[in-house]
Amino acid sequence: MLRSHKKVFSVLLAIIILFSAVPPMQVHAEPAGGTKIIQLKTDDLIEPVGLISEKPTFSWKMESDLTGQRQTAYQIIVAKDEQLSDLVWDSGRQDGSTSVGISYAGKALQGSTVYYWKVNVWDKDGQSVSSQTTKFETGLMGEHAWDASKWIQVGDPDEDAVDSYTLELDMQVVTSAVSIVFEAKDTGNLLMWQLINDKGNLMLRPHYKKGGAYSAIKTVDITNFAKGALTDAQHVKLVVNKDSITTYLNNNPTPADVTLASQLGGMGFSGEIGKIGFRSDSSNKEDGFLDNIKLVDSTGKNVKDYNFDDGINPFTAGSVVNGKFSTKYDSTTINELIGIESTALGGAPVHYTVEADLTCTKDAVTIAFNAVNRNDYYMWQFNTTTGNTVRLVPHTWENGNYTLYPKHNTNITNLVGGVEAFKTNEAHITIEVTNIEIKTYVNSTLVDTLPMVQIASIVPQIGYIGVRAADEESGTVDNLKLTNYTDSAEGDVLYNYTFDDGNPFFGGSVKDGKFISAGGFGVLLPNQALGLPTFRKEVTPKKAITSAKLYVTGLGVFDVFINGERVGTRQTDGTLVYDELKPGYTMPGERVFSYAYDVTQMITANQANAISANVSSGWWSGRVAGSHGKNNAFRA
Known part of the structure; x- marks a missing residue:
């Protein structure tokens, strides 16, 4: 027994010696409790x-x-x-x-x-x-990380891109102030440079106007740059690019002012030259002259040239006096007057008619035409709210702002048989549109001719047609048709809504084969007019895909798709989580958010992969939280 115990002891000792000879391992002991x-x-x-x-x-x-x-x-x-x-x-x-x-x-x-x-x-x-x-x-890091990409917009030129322009003119203050308007999208969204005679000092006051509201950027004393008396014409030169607007006076090489694009509330130059014009205010007794207006873009193209010697007024208001454009405006009711170019005169040739059969049961019945979308269109209203008369009231809408043409409000009561008869008896309306004018016929009688030079709105084109009803307006519309005569004397019928087969609009209703224009639905256009701008490109990888990342951003809310599948962040279980309302609300004139996605599983080698993006207005060009810019854009 003793020997046996010795053997056991010897074995234990050998084991102890063996383990003591093994070098120690660096391990992290796991704490108790399964931490x-x-x-x-x-x-x-x-x-x-x-x-x-x-x-x-x-x-x-x-x-x-x-x-x-x-x-x-x-x-x-x-x-x-x-x-x-x-x-x-x-x-x-x-x-x-x-x-x-x-x-x-x-x-x-x-x-x-x-x-x-x-x-x-x-x-x-x-x-x-x-x-x-x-x-x-x-992701893409550093100041130049995105230099290999560029913004793309609807209508962007691929060649001869305009990245700046020069606007020169003579401005003369007669009393108080004189103003030049430029980069105007409409009368509610523009830039305005104002020269002011302020108690013997010549002041420059740049403004921007967005959504109908003015913002004065600053006031600069430019008296030392003036030539002659302060009531003499001063030659003004504006150098406009995407970063700044530099103002020169009287050929002085030293700038009188530099205004940065970040100070313009998103209303500056974005690659597309806006309209020019003038602004005057009767409450300030503003009076002056503009002359020798010339705009040359960065490619050397002479885009605009108005010297007024021919007496023609290119603006929608004001007048030409002795070969100069007068900004004088006297009114005791409406203080402000703005006139801007009619781009209608410079558009592609167009000739079409819009026809409809109308009744008006209360207040007004309205036809929309030349429509690009729900914010930009022409609108002809047939109104019964003024006394016991029926009147044609033309409107144009641009960027959600409307313009009236009071001189063309026309009494058509006799032609439709009176207010009561117009409730049940259809009147046939024909509106003929060309680059020169818009003619309106009621039951085949010409009742009004509105020159295009008076329209500060979207260019005449083969746009959508529709209807509009506000508040308690009601009536019926039937046989709404657009016929294009631009390239054919016989005419091509592009739209023909008889309402016998139902309702082509998302709203309103059809009864007995007629469209019921009632219910305060605003403007209705055909369903196909409500789509979003879409950018699309095909990519064909020539090798097996190891990793693929997509970096994207936008001016306007956007979504991206690859081969028809929406792009998102892939989870461990294979599902996708989507970022909504990209790129969110920022001050996009200064910064926008970008997004990165792993799209390795969405791209297939050796075949075309379609990458597309839909871009809506969002907080960039829409009416939500103000408009920062003009055209929606995408970048990847």
């Missing part, structure tokens, strides 16, 4: 793609079944490889319980690069536990 480090996030996201922060933040959570468990220290390790050998940052052990918002403090991060990281945490007992390794991917 784990979970939900590792970079910039509050799990394994994000497209980070552009130079110092992203890290966070994590401790999970444990042990009562009173807590973190007492941490160590973050970041590397370029999953084995964490190519280190870019090792924070070292940092005492404390902080586990949220810890900023990266390693080597400068590179763009479009995957980084791996983990965290070691020490608990209340000084034992450490390590997280699993996670990752994040940087």
Whole structure:
């Protein structure tokens, strides 16, 4: 028995000696209670793609079944490889319980690069536990990261792009002030440079007008740049580009003023030259002259040239006096007068008619035509609210703002048989549109001719036709038809709504084969007119796809699709989560948000992949929260 015990003792001793000869292993003992480090996030996201922060933040959570468990220290390790050998940052052990918002403090991060990281945490007992390794991917970083792309817009020229222009003219203050309007989209959205004779000093006061509201940018004393008396004509030169507007006076090489695009409320030059014109205010007794207006773009093209020697007024208001344009305006009722160019005169040749059979049961019945969308169209209203008469009241709408033409409000009572007869007896209306004028016929009788030169609105074109009803207006519309005579003397019928086969609109109703124009539905256009601008390009990769990232942004709310599938952030279970209302609300004249997506699984090698984007107005060019710009745009 003793010998046996000695043998057992010898075996135990041998085992002890064997284990003592094995070098020690560096292991992290797992604390009791199954403590784990979970939900590792970079910039509050799990394994994000497209980070552009130079110092992203890290966070994590401790999970444990042990009562009173807590973190007492941490160590973050970041590397370029999953084995964490190519280190870019090792924070070292940092005492404390902080586990949220810890900023990266390693080597400068590179763009479009995957980084791996983990965290070691020490608990209340000084034992450490390590997280699993996670990752994040940087996006396009640096000032020139997006230089390989460009904004695309509907109507953008591909060749001979205009990136600036020069506007020169003579401005003469007779009394108070004289103003030149430019970059005008309509009378409610424009830039206005004003010369003011202020008690013997000549002042320059730039303004922008957006959504009908003026903002004075600044007032600059330019007396030292004046030539002759302050009531003499001063030669003004504006150099306009996407970054600034520089004002020169009387050929002086030193600028009188530089106004930055960021000061223009989104109303500056965006690659498409706006309309020019004038503005005057009778309450300030403003009176002056404009002459020798000339606009030359960056390609050298002479875009506008008005010297008024022929007596022709290119604007929708004001008058030409002795070969100069007079801004004098006297009114005791409406203080402001704005006249801008009629772009209708410069459009492509067009000739079409709109016809309809109408009745009016209350207040008014209205036809919309020449429509681009629900904010831009011509509107002819047949109104019964003035006394016991029926009147034609023409309107034009642009960017949601309407213009009336009071001189063309025409009494047509006798032609429709009176107000009561017009409630039940249809009147046949024909509207003939050309580049020169719009003629209106009621039951084959010409009742009005409106010259296009008076219309400060969208160019005449083969647009959509529709109806409009506001408040309690009601009536019927039948046989609504558009015939195009531009290229055919016989005419091509493009739209013909008899309403026998139902309702072509999203609103209103049809009864007994007639459209019931009632219910305050606003303007209705055919369903196909309500689409969004879509940008599309096909990409054919020639090699197998290892990784594909899509970086996108927009001026206007946008969505992106690849091969018909909406692009989003792919989750671990394969589903997609979508960002809505991209790019969100910012001051887009100064900055917009961009988005990055991993689209590796959506792209197929050796075949055409269609990438498309729909862009709506959103907070850029729409009426929500103000209009910052003009044309919606997309960039990828």
